Amino acid sequence: MSLVSIRDVRKSYGAQEVLKGVSLDTGRGDVVAIIGRSGSGKSTLLRCINGLETYQSGSITVDGMAVGDGKTDLRTLRRHVGMVFQQFNLFPHLTAGENIMLAPTVVVKEQKGEARAVAESLLEKVGLAGKFDAYPSQLSGGQQQRVAIARALAMRPTVLLCDEITSALDPELVNEVLKVVERLASEGMTLILVTHEMRFARDVGTKLVFMHQGRVHEEGPPKALFGQPATPELAQFIGVQP
């Protein structure tokens, strides 16, 4: 059974239908890379998975928990679903370490000392040992995004959602963030990521999803899709001749 199961999800903003019946399965340890044009509904889909957006019909389950049926407590769900954003969204009044410790201490009620130890080891894992006391404003974009990843990991999520997490970065900072994500993937973390990094999607992804006009237009093994796109839309998007 898949860890994240999306069934025929439809979502509209007013009269505009943004998701027109999306179905998608993500197994444990999968790395699902979602690509597609601006406005195709990638962010919306991702945000439906952790309940940041509601949807009108269809169903989403994460590890057996139904999302958006009004019965599952969103906070319970979100303890299992981490999210990293394009704009980092670090809390500016807290240090890197405090950003990571906040949810474990406030939500999970971990002891300060314990949470601190976890935060330190996570910072080390993302290559930022020694930055515990740095404020976000004192960090580069790439460093901030790695802190944001560590912050999400501190809740020990079952699945991590990443929405264009390198799009706001200067080109020379993209790789340090992708390396961290690649390492998570190699450790078996389940990842669903929206990305414009085609090479990353091909090399690290276990499944590629091409979204087009609110639908999953094409999906399959990344190498196969990149090598031989079945639809002209994907071919055009990735710039190869079908």
Next chain:
Amino acid sequence: MIQHLNFGDLLPYWDVFARGLLFTIVLTLTSTVAGLTLGTAGAWARTFGPRWAGALTRAYVEIIRNTPFIVQLFFIFFGLPALGVKLSENTAAFIAMVVNLGAYSTEIIRAGIEAVPKGHLEAGASLAMSRWEIFRHIVLKPAIMNVYPALSSQIIIVMLGSAVVSQISAEDLTYAANYIQSRNFRAFEVYIVAALLYLLLAIGLRALLRGIGRAIFPKG
């Protein structure tokens, strides 16, 4: 033409000035703490609170911001006894100051809350934090940081406005000045000293607020 300036006539009354000054300082500090607490609660109600609390707060803010402070003070001191609420001069002065600062700081802090990027709230929600936890741990401090200069100015305004409480015979600095002037008839000297003391208070309070700001908000 000013003739025969004589500050010496004030000397016998130095302790009256001192007591008035102390009263104004204590009144300002206590009502600032209480007023900002009320303002924070009001701002919470307007942004994160239930609809009814937001509406109630809005009415409170509008009433206070659109009526003179002295009328609010008189209502509390002279008006409330009609409802059986009898307050001492000092208590009435304190309450009037708190209610007044509470309304203005509600609006200021609300603006600070609205300036917190939506993404930060979503990041908090994604970390399984409740609305209250998001407000308390993610929103509140940056919100106050956003509007700290405006908040500081409002506190100074309220401190200076506290002179009005002398009208109900709360024994503040202005009350002391009025009292001394009625004894020695040295109006010019008395009020210039009072003005100077208010000026020093304002400068001191500003420095204090700046120091507090520096201590609680991270630099950079």
